[in-house]
Amino acid sequence: MNTKITELLGIKYPIIQGGMAWIAESTLASAVSNAGGLGLIAGGSAPIDYLREQIRKTKATVNGKPFGVNIMLMSPNAEDLARLVVEEEVPIVTTGAGNPGKFMDSWKEAGIKVIPVIPSVALAKRMERAGADAVVAEGTESGGHIGENTTMCLVPQVADALDIPVIAAGGIADGRGIAASIMLGAEGVQVGTRFLAAEECQIHPTYKELVVKAKDTDSIVTGRSTGHPCRNVKTKFAKRLVSGEKDGSLTPDEFEEITLGSLRKAVQDGNLEEGSFLCGAIAGMITEVKPCRDIIEEMFSQAESLLNK
């Protein structure tokens, strides 16, 4: 499937793997890039030396294919990482959880393709004016830190408002989601949750099992009281957080304290008592762990047959 995104990024399939904090490392990124998509390494809050090593490892295993780095702008290491991607000649950068405007000039000067993730038309327009090459329009169905608008409503409005290509994200895990995204005006998709259940994804087995066993109603949004809403698997821990936020027994400060380090506890330890297992609302549709190549090829074979109908 050739679109403006396959052309822009030099990839076979117009699919970007989500830059999932604590999750998206070189094994997953390199499997996605080698399968013809765009693999991403997540900046998260990891130490710079670790990220440099992850970038070099990915570069060494993708046989010249493109890959990228996601920079989470709320992270304390965002400035350092913004410099690191230039030093290490990373070809593509995506950003999340903020406005990357102040880094844009240095990235463009270095020849980096920049794709901010945005939750609204206003921010999308600002990113286009600042020189973004494309945007990811991310609906509230996504896992992790989310905006309010749905993929179905956001993508066509962003596509109408911009001249640069739009990538749809949020609730996409099979070929129907890709075909629908194209119909909404997107030139590609970003997929996170489906890759949680990839063989190459290095998360704790308990995390993968939660995703594979999830039903349609098994995601929940925590953090609304703090202004940083985050979609998770509906574990007892997540339910307790939400009820504490709702009845006022958990102040925003207490919430921040309890959730500090909870992503790491989920990803590395599979800790059901204290871990935040971020996942999208589409998890209920995912029932099997498979290699990235099979996931991508099956998604696009289904999308192409639907679009050819």
Ligand code: TUI
């Ligand atoms: O960034 C994400 N998803 C994430 S980041 C993350 S790590 C985290 N940990 C604890 C609390 C919060 C996050 C887990 N998942 N997706 C991209 C995304 N970006 N969604 C929403 C936004 C966004 C929000 C506001 C982008 C820009 C923005 O700009 C506000 C402004 O104008 O500065």
